[in-house]
Amino acid sequence: xxxxxxxxxxLKGSLAVAxxxxxxxxxxxxxxxxxxxxxxxxxxxxxxxPTVTAADRRIIDIRKIDGPFTPKDQFFTTQHYGHPEVDPAxxxxxxxxxxxxxxxxxxxELRRMGGTELxxxxxxxxxxxxxxxxxxxxxxxxxxxxxxxxxxxxxxQAREFVFFGADHGTEEVEFRTDKIKVEQQFGRSLxxxxxxxxxxxxxxxxxxxxLTRHQGSPLRLIVxxxxxxxxxxxxxxxxxxxxxxxxxxxxxxxxTMRGEIIDGDMKWVEAAVTHMQLKxxxxxxxxxxxxxxxxxxxxNDGTPLKSVEVRVDDGPWQAAALDPSTSGxxxxxxxxxxxxxxxxxxxxxxxxxxxxxxxxxPTSEELSNKKTFLEDNSxxxxxxxxx
Numbered sequence: 001x002x003x004x005x006x007x008x009x010x011l012k013g014s015l016a017v018a019x020x021x022x023x024x025x026x027x028x029x030x031x032x033x034x035x036x037x038x039x040x041x042x043x044x045x046x047x048x049x050p051t052v053t054a055a056d057r058r059i060i061d062i063r064k065i066d067g068p069f070t071p072k073d074q075f076f077t078t079q080h081y082g083h084p085e086v087d088p089a090x091x092x093x094x095x096x097x098x099x100x101x102x103x104x105x106x107x108x109e110l111r112r113m114g115g116t117e118l119x120x121x122x123x124x125x126x127x128x129x130x131x132x133x134x135x136x137x138x139x140x141x142x143x144x145x146x147x148x149x150x151x152x153x154x155x156x157q158a159r160e161f162v163f164f165g166a167d168h169g170t171e172e173v174e175f176r177t178d179k180i181k182v183e184q185q186f187g188r189s190l191x192x193x194x195x196x197x198x199x200x201x202x203x204x205x206x207x208x209x210x211l212t213r214h215q216g217s218p219l220r221l222i223v224x225x226x227x228x229x230x231x232x233x234x235x236x237x238x239x240x241x242x243x244x245x246x247x248x249x250x251x252x253x254x255x256t257m258r259g260e261i262i263d264g265d266m267k268w269v270e271a272a273v274t275h276m277q278l279k280x281x282x283x284x285x286x287x288x289x290x291x292x293x294x295x296x297x298x299x300n301d302g303t304p305l306k307s308v309e310v311r312v313d314d315g316p317w318q319a320a321a322l323d324p325s326t327s328g329x330x331x332x333x334x335x336x337x338x339x340x341x342x343x344x345x346x347x348x349x350x351x352x353x354x355x356x357x358x359x360x361x362p363t364s365e366e367l368s369n370k371k372t373f374l375e376d377n378s379x380x381x382x383x384x385x386x387x
Contacts, residue, residue: 036288036289037287037288037293038288039063039284039285039286040284040285040286040287040292040384040385041384041385042063042285042382042383043346043383043384043385044130044382044383045130045131045382049061049131051074055082056077056078056079056080056082056083057077057078058075058076058078059076059131059134060075060076060135060136062131062132062133062135062281062283062297063283064284065284065295065297065334067325068119068325068326068331068332068334069137069138069139070136070137070138072206072207072212072215073212075136075138075215076124076133076135076136077214078124078126078134079167079186079233080167080169080186080249081165081167081168081169081186082169083167083214084165084166084167084168084234085213086166086217086218086236088107088210088218091106091218091219092104092105092106093105093110093148093202093219093237093238094236094237094238095148095152095237095238096237096239096240097158097162097239097240097241098154098155098157098158098240098241098242099149099153099154099155099158099240100153100155101151101152101153102152103151103152105148105151107204107218107219110142110202110204110219111143113143113147113148113151114141114143114144114202114204115141116141116142116143117139117141118139118140118141118142118201118203118224118330119137119138119139119140119331120137120201120225120330120331121135121136121137121138121299121330121331121332122135122136122224122225122228122231122276122299123136123227123279123299124227124228124229125227125228125254125273125374125375126374127376128376129281132281132283132297132380134228135297135299135332136332137326137332138206139208140203140205140206140222141203141204141205141206142201142202142204142205142219143201144198144200144201144202145200145201145202145221146196146197146200148202148238149161149196149238149240154192154196154240158192158240158241158242159191159192159241159242159243160189160190160191160192160241160242160243160244160245161190161191161192161238162187162188162189162238162239162245162247163187163188163189163190163221163235163237164185164186164187164232164235164237164238164239165185165186165187165216165232165233165234165235165236166185166234166235166236167185167233168183168184168185169184170182170183170184171248184247184248185236186232186249187232187245187249187250188229188232188247188249188250189245189247190223190230194223199223199224199225200221200223200224201221201222201223201224202219202220202221202222202235203219203220203221203222204218215233216231216232216233216234216235220232220233220234220235224302224330225275225300225301225302226274226275226301227254227275227276227375229254229273254273255270255271255272256270256271256273256370256372256374256375257269257270257370257371257372258369258370258371259369259370259371268371273374275301276299276300276301276377277300277377278300278301278353278354278355278359278360278361279298279300279353279361279377280296280297280308280335280351280353280379281296281351281380281382282294282296282349282350282351282382283295283296285339285349285382285384291340292338292339292340292342292386293336293337293338293339294310294320294337294338294339294349294351295334295336296308296310296334296335296336296337296351297332297333297334297335298322298332298334298335298353299332299333300333300353300355302329302330303355303356303357303359304329304356305322305333305353305354305355306354306355306358307319307353307354308320308333308335308351308352308353308354309352309353309354310337310339310349310350310351311349311350311351311352312339312342312347312348312349313347318337319337320335320336320337320351321335321336321337322335323335323336335351337351342386343386344386344387345385345386346383346384346386347383347385348381348382349381349383349384350379350380350381350382351380352379361377361379363378363379364379366378
């Protein structure tokens with residue numbers, strides 16, 4: 001049977017259509033339910049799964065995505081040291097290390113440099129089946145990182161740019177037989193080439209409003225096309241150095257291990273979590289009389305797409321249509337597929353995305369040599385029951 005969720009239910013608590021029209025996005029572009037549509041439940045996901053799964057984690061209900069931008073109170077969040085409260089009035093962003101002019105910038109000073117907008121969607125590198133709720137898309141306002149670094153003046157020998165959040169906690173660091181307890185800030189780094197490129201962005205606003213505490217108020221880093229761990233929240237300090245940064249969340253936690261055949265032998269290779277792997281997933285299936293519609297999401301690193309396809313059971317791959325309101329380079333991409341002739345019984349649906357370079361979203365079997373759960377971009381079959 002179908003869940004009796006109407007358009008009114010889906011829109012509840014989300015961005016108002018009137019607010020989106022101000023941004024030039026017509027109502028027809030939104031993937032919200034029509035008045036007569038109802039959700040067809042997935043049989044492989046709880047009907048009412050929690051969207052707050054822990055004190056430090058919130059996920060979205062992907063079945064209720066109703067527009068290009070994720071509302072601020074629904075945007076996913078996960079972190080390691082809680083939610084620090086930073087007063088925007090007294091906030092200062094410190095810039096230190098290998099710079100010509102060390103700085104301590106207020107939020108007003110950053111605003112005078114900025115006012116630029118960036119649409120970017122991303123997911124946590126641990127986002128995976130069955131919920132896929134650690135993902136979102138936002139319209140960010142802020143200042144390009146390069147403009148702030150140019151203000152400070154980067155020295156020629158600078159190679160590593162470290163971003164520290166205001167969140168911190170006690171860590172036990174193992175070194176051989178010793179265990180050392182230290183107070184540690186969350187930190188991630190970018191190379192000189194990446195930090196000085198046009199893409200990285202310091203955001204102080206989400207969807208036209210100041211960042212919430214959960215979203216890193218008053219300032220956060222956005223690295224478009226990269227996994228969420230790079231987007232340091234509650235940004236407090238940028239430290240520029242020559243040596244490699246080896247903090248816990250840079251060098252030890254966020255790594256992916258894959259097996260590769262090198263010269264005929266299996267070698268286990270570790271790589272840092274950085275840019276997002278090409279991925280799509282089906283977010284919901286709806287019914288309107290005898291017609292059915294499949295709606296889904298694509299996340300990737302900004303490489304242009306060639307196609308998104310949907311397959312029902314063991315049938316052929318069929319082209320899906322991309323929503324034009326999500327065509328921005330770093331936006332998530334929303335897609336729909338008209339499922340005609342659906343018969344009664346249980347069905348398996350799966351999507352796949354291909355980019356212009358010919359890279360195809362892999363199956364889980366093709367990722368069998370990946371031994372860590374991060375960066376799971378495999379095709380995700382979903383099951384539904386048609387009555």
